[in-house]
Amino acid sequence: MIKKFDFQNMNLVRALFNLQRASYLVEAKLINFFEIPPLKESMEELIESRETFFGYFIGEELAGAISFTNDNNELTICRMVVDPNHFRKGIAQALLKFIEKEHPDLTMMKVSTGKDNAPAKSFYLKNGFILVGDLEVVPGLYISNFENRKNEPR
Structure with missing residues (x-):
């Protein structure tokens, strides 16, 4: 079951x-970079995030989550996380x-992942995203940026 996240709980x-x-x-090990912002984030910073979160539940267990921002029907996926056991x-x-x-009027979806995160890159390509480029965000660390343009409203 997928449901909106309750930050009061x-x-x-x-x-x-x-x-x-x-x-x-898991991603940090794949890309050999352990300073990924969510790994450094405190619980308070997570709670104060301005992202919209949805969780994937197996029974009562949180097995995955997605967060995003939506600006004029351009949605940016900020986090896509799955429990390694799942x-x-x-x-x-x-x-x-x-x-x-849930967002049928999207004109574009954007997402970024570590350039060396082959499973994530494969996932996004399989789902209609195209690689728009790699960006060196700190010396030696490249992020791959993807877009999925929605040509017409659904």
Whole structure:
């Protein structure tokens, strides 16, 4: 089940905090960079985020989450996290499709991931995103930027 995140529920906030750390630690190892902002973020910073969050639940367990911002129907995915114990079960796919369905008037979706994060890059390419370029964000670390243009309102 996918539902909007309730930041009043501190047990759920802790679960999200731990989930994103576990998920981003996998990416950090893939790209050999351990300063990914969500790995450094405090629970307070997570709570104060201006992103919209949805969680993917298996029963009561938070197994994945997506966050985004939406500016004039241009949606930027800020976080896509899945519990490593639930990788390759279609959770990221379900979250992405849910967001697309919830926002039928999108003109574009954007997302970034570490250039060396092959699983994430493959996922976005498979879902209609195109690589628009790589950007060196700190010496030696490149981020791949993707866009999925929606040519006409749905």
